[in-house]
Amino acid sequence: MSRPLPEQVRLHVVDLAAQLLGSMPSSAVPAPLRGIARFDPRKRARLGGALIAAQLETDKEFREIVAEAITEGWPELVQSLAEGVVPPAADPVVVAAAAYLTRPPGWPEMVELAREELERSADTAQESAHEEVVRRLRDQLAAQKAQAKSDIERLREQLKAARAENADLRRKLHDARRRAKEAEAVAAEMTAAAEEAKAAVASATSAMETELRRTRERLAAAERQLEAARRAAREGRSIEDARVRLLLDALQDAAAGLRRELALPSTISRPADTVAAVSPDRPSVSGVPARALADDDPALLDQLLALPQLHLIIDGYNVTKTGYGTLTLADQRDRLMTGLGGLVAQTRVEVTCVFDGAELNGPVPVVAPRGVRVMFSAPGQIADDLIRQLVRAEPVGRAIAVVSSDREVADSVRRMGARPVPSSLLLRRLSRC
Template identity: 80%
Template structure:
C-alpha cells in the first residue's frame, strides 16, 4: 500500500465517502478493542446498523488522518475483492467495475495514481448523474404532457357543459320572455278594468250628487239608461245569434262527416248560418281538433309515409298547417314571401285533388304591415294577431271543431304536436306534407 505523497484536491464524492465509511464501520466492529483508535472506541460499541450512520464523520476523519486504521480497512478490502485490489495495484481499472467501488478501494489501498482513479470515478458518477437527471426530465416532460392532455380534455368537457347550460339558459330566457309578455297583457287588461270601475264609481258619485235635481233631468237620465239597455239587449241578441250560428256549423260538420262515412257522399246541408265552417269563427289577422277520439289512421307512426294519405281519405277531415314550420323545413333559404307563395301553390293542387278543408296558419306577430297572400281555392289562410303566436291560433282552430270530426295538424314543433294530440287531433310532421306536395 502506498500513499506516494498523493492527495485529493477535492473531497471524496458523497457516494464514495458513504461506501468508505460503511466499509470502515464493518471493520471497526471486528477489530480487537485494543486496536480500535481512541476516537472511535465509543462508536465501535454502537449497533452495526447505526455505526456508519451516527459515526460517519468521525470515521471519515480517522481514515483521512490515521494511516494504520486506513490500512486495516484496506486489508479487509483486499481480502474481499482481491482481483480489484490487484488490478488497482498494477495501475489498471477494470472496465466493468463499479465506479463507486473502484474509488473507495483506490482511496483505501492507495495504489500509484489513486487520486486520478478517484477523479475518474468522480467524472463517471457525475456523467451518470447527468444522464439520470436527463431521463428524469424526460419522464417529467412526458408526465406534464399527459397532464396537459388531461387538462385539455377536462377543459373541453367543461366547455361543452357550459354550452349546454347556455342553451338551457337561453331556452329558459325565451320562456320567461313569453311569460312576461302574457303577464304584461294581463296587467294591462287589469288596469283597464280598474280604470273602467273607477270611472263607473265616479259616475255613481256624480249620479248621487244630482239625485235631487229636477224631474226633467231625471227623466232624461232614465231615457239614456233605457237607450243603453236597448243597445245592450241588441248586442246580447246579436251575440246569441252568432253563438247559434257557430253551434249550427259544428252540428252541420258533424252531420257531414257521419253522412260521408256511411254513404260516401260529399255534400252540404245548407243550414241557415252566417259561418260556413267552425274554423271561420276563430279570430285572426286576415291576409286577406277536434276532440277527435278516433283519428288513428290504422295506428300508423307519426313518420309513416302512408299516414297523411290515410288521413286525407277520412270523411270531412280538416287539415290545419303550421305554415312557417313547413316552409322553413322544406325551403328555408327563400324569402318569407317566396316561401308562402310556394306553399300556396302546392296546397292549391292538394285541395283540388282531395277536396278537404285546408287551413294554413302563419305567425303574424312580427309583421309591420299587412301581407298580401293569394289563397288558392279551397285553402283558408290566417295570420296570428299581435301578441299571439301561430301555435296558439292552431290550438284555437282545433278547439273550435266539434267532437268527433277528424283533424290533422301539420307541424314538426313537438310542443304543438303534443298539445293537439291531447285535444284529440292527429299530429303530422312537416316532412310528410312536403313529400306529399312533391308527389303532386
C-alpha cells in the first residue's frame, strides 16, 4: 500500500488494537507495546497511537490477532470482503479498517474506495454547511433591509420634527441676539468706565509703589552705611586698612620663608646685607613652588596650603555632593565642617566655606569649627556670585585658592587671579586629616 490510511480509518484501527491489548496475555503482546498495554484503556489509543499503528504495519502476527477480533465482531462484512464484494450500505470507515486488517484480495482498492467515499461525504457536508450559511446570510440580509426601511421611515419623521424645532429655535435665536446686542452696548459703556477707573487706580498705585521702593532703597542704603560705620568703629579700622594689613602679613610671611630658604642670618651685621639681591614678587597662587602642577595633581593642594597667608575659599555644596551625595544636606554640611576643622588645625590657613542659601526658608544651624568662616548666599544670589565677591574683596597679590569643580566658577576666578582647585583634591586631602 503506497498511500497512508485515511485519518478516520487509522484512528479506528488503532482504537480496535488498543482495546485488544488489554485482553491479550502479556506473553502474546508485542515487545514494543508491552508498556502501552499497562496503560489505562482510555489512554492507550491516545498516548500510544503511533506505536500501535507502526506495529500493525510491520507485525503480521499482531495484525492477524486484531483481524480475528474484527472477524468475530463483523463476520458478514469480513466474508463479503473476502469474496471481493463491498456491501453498499456499510460504513466506509469500518470497511476500510476490516480490509486493512484482514487483507483480502484487492484490499488496497477497497481502502481507496473507502477514502473516496469519505472525501465525498466530507465534500457533501461542506456543501451543506455552505448552503446553510448562504441561507442564513440571505435571511439576515432580508431582515436588515426591513429594519433599514423601518429606520428610514423613523428618521424621516424625526427630520420633519427637527426642521420644525429648528425653525422655532431660529426665531428664539433672533430674539436672543437682539437682546444680546443691547446688553453688549450697556456692558461696553460699563467696561469703558471701569477701565478708566482701573487706569486711575493703577497710576496712583504705581506712583505709590515707586515712591515706596525709593524710600526702602534709601533706608537700606542708610542701614548699610550705618552698619559699615559701626563695624569700622568696632574693629578700629576700615576695610581698606584690613586689606593692607592682610597684604603686609602675607609679605612678612613670604620674607620669613625666603630668609629660611636662603639660610640668612637673623641679624644684619654688615651694611651690604641690607641690599636685597632679589626682590621677590608678592605671594600669589601663580607662583606655586616647585614644578608646575596640573589642576588634578594630588600635590597641588598641599603646595598651595604651604603658601603664606593663603585664603582657601570652598564651594560647599559642590564639594559635599561630589563626595557625600547620598547624605542629607545637613549631614553633608556637618561632615565637611568636621574635615575642615582638622585641615585648619594642621595648616593654619584662612578658610571660608560658601553654601547656596538662595532657596532657604530660614536660618540653617551650622556649627563651624575654629578658624572656618561659613557663609550662605543671600536671597536672589547664588553661591557662585558670593565666591566671586570674596575673591574681588582680597588685595591684589594675595594667595587665593577656590575649591570647586564648576567649570564656570573655575574660569571666572582664574581670570581674577585666584587658583581653582577641583573638589576631588580637597576630598582626598580631608581623608588624610
